[in-house]
Amino acid sequence: xxxxxxxxxxxxKGFLIRLRERVSFLERxxxxxxxxRDQLVKEAQALIKELKIREDAEKKMVEAxxxxxxxxxxxxxxxxxxxxxxxxxxxxKMRVRSVIGVEVPEIEVRELEVVTTPSLNAAVIAAAxxxxxxxxxxxxxxxxxxxxxxxxxxLAETMRKVxxxxxxxxxxxxxxxxxxxxVLEEEGLEEFLxxxxxKSVKGxx
Amino acid sequence: xxxxxxxxxxxAHGLKTHLVPEETLKSWAFVGDDEALFSExxxxxxxxxxxxxxxxxxxxxxxEAHARVMARRARQVTSLVTGGIAEFFKAYMAKxxxxxxxRIIYSLVRATALEETALLPIQGxxxxxxxxxxxxSVEQLVDLIRVEEIKSQLRRWLAEGDKDLTALDLTxxxxxxxxxxxxxxxxxxxxxxxxxxxxxxxxxDRVLLxxxxxxxxxxxxxxxxxxxxxxDPAAYKILRSAxxxxxxxxxxGRIERYRHLATEVLDSYKxxxxxxxxxxxxxxxxxxxxLRYGTKKPISPAYLLTYLIEVEWEAVRIKTLLLSRIAGLTxxxxxxxxxxx
Numbered sequence: 001x002x003x004x005x006x007x008x009x010x011x012x013k014g015f016l017i018r019l020r021e022r023v024s025f026l027e028r029x030x031x032x033x034x035x036x037r038d039q040l041v042k043e044a045q046a047l048i049k050e051l052k053i054r055e056d057a058e059k060k061m062v063e064a065x066x067x068x069x070x071x072x073x074x075x076x077x078x079x080x081x082x083x084x085x086x087x088x089x090x091x092x093k094m095r096v097r098s099v100i101g102v103e104v105p106e107i108e109v110r111e112l113e114v115v116t117t118p119s120l121n122a123a124v125i126a127a128a129x130x131x132x133x134x135x136x137x138x139x140x141x142x143x144x145x146x147x148x149x150x151x152x153x154x155l156a157e158t159m160r161k162v163x164x165x166x167x168x169x170x171x172x173x174x175x176x177x178x179x180x181x182x183v184l185e186e187e188g189l190e191e192f193l194x195x196x197x198x199k200s201v202k203g204x205x
Numbered sequence: 206x207x208x209x210x211x212x213x214x215x216x217a218h219g220l221k222t223h224l225v226p227e228e229t230l231k232s233w234a235f236v237g238d239d240e241a242l243f244s245e246x247x248x249x250x251x252x253x254x255x256x257x258x259x260x261x262x263x264x265x266x267x268x269e270a271h272a273r274v275m276a277r278r279a280r281q282v283t284s285l286v287t288g289g290i291a292e293f294f295k296a297y298m299a300k301x302x303x304x305x306x307x308r309i310i311y312s313l314v315r316a317t318a319l320e321e322t323a324l325l326p327i328q329g330x331x332x333x334x335x336x337x338x339x340x341x342s343v344e345q346l347v348d349l350i351r352v353e354e355i356k357s358q359l360r361r362w363l364a365e366g367d368k369d370l371t372a373l374d375l376t377x378x379x380x381x382x383x384x385x386x387x388x389x390x391x392x393x394x395x396x397x398x399x400x401x402x403x404x405x406x407x408x409x410d411r412v413l414l415x416x417x418x419x420x421x422x423x424x425x426x427x428x429x430x431x432x433x434x435x436x437d438p439a440a441y442k443i444l445r446s447a448x449x450x451x452x453x454x455x456x457x458g459r460i461e462r463y464r465h466l467a468t469e470v471l472d473s474y475k476x477x478x479x480x481x482x483x484x485x486x487x488x489x490x491x492x493x494x495x496l497r498y499g500t501k502k503p504i505s506p507a508y509l510l511t512y513l514i515e516v517e518w519e520a521v522r523i524k525t526l527l528l529s530r531i532a533g534l535t536x537x538x539x540x541x542x543x544x545x546x
Contacts, residue, residue, distance in 0.1 A: 073525060081323040
């Protein structure tokens, strides 16, 4: 006999002991996974509120693009080249944080310097400031979304594991334990009868 | 008044007829078809800069046409006059040289590469921008400048030590103002002309005021002290005491000569939440006042200045109109941008 989760079944006392130990280990594992699942659900629920910042970020981005359009109309690309002389690239730091054992990426804005001067067109000044604001919001929103995505993936995986263990692996193990116990009991009974027969034959002699 | 100056003024009246008529320019705001607008523009001095209707969608072509037409017309004026008056008009156009100096200093202070496209093609009125662009440091650039009004102001800015860019912008505005005023004072026919001085002081006042308002927009007040004694005292007091730009505009709106400018910018605040129209509103305001004073005494040097202001205003409006079409602004909005007051 063989099983997908247990492998080849050897109906021996030693194998039975190992299987019993394994079931107890799996049951403790299921408990731990359930605790992890509950924590991940709590974490995901807390993030749902934060996910709403995407709406603000998108709104700010739309406003920034509208201002850029107006800046383009009133100032033109030459003014944009001038503003580019003042700009330095945005500096970010990427790191990986662990939330209940789930690795989540996090982008930290190290430097987002908006340098504008009074000689720049007023629409360019306004657009630059709004765009920087929108970028900050988009990065915050990206962090929350990435965290939520990873937590949701991990939650789905944990739930799959819990279900597989509870509904498939542990019942299969228990069934095999039961089977081995029955086989061993049968073998014990046969042995008992064999010994009894042997004793009666020996007594007659 | 000398016969040469008189001839220049009469010639400016003739040249004025080459400018695009107000109604024509406004009607272009609603021309959606590039082909139709191209055939209209081809009849003007901007026409040769566009090879075909597709060029009306190229911002670089539009900016080039704007700068080249303006430069050619300005040089036409300076070639018509001689001596101190020619020097004055060169000083007036020095704002484009100063704009290029500003860009060179930005690249030196911020250590960013200065692409050729970052400089305006309109230059060379009082400074050799091509030589100055090769400077390796701001100090070297200042040493290379030969115009005392600009050199002394930049030296003072450098002596402050922190190379603050807001202060630099206001310093260059002050240098420009001082250069223009001193060259106007040096030319007797200009010094004596009341209408000319009215237009000039109003023009310089608006230049400083717009920079001051934008400094307020950025929340920077301290460099505004540079404008003391140069900007209109009432406007200066408002800039120094206002809490923010909106507050300053409300206060300026109470003064008759600033009312239109302040109202227009406050309107843009209401509609868009930003004073994005500030420069256009200032140009519109300057043009209106210049026309009012310039046409009062049509045969006076004031008319030459009025003509030059009109040339710039036309170029700005055509550039705005064409760029607005690329940016996808509606006809009504473009019309509001390019209309006269």
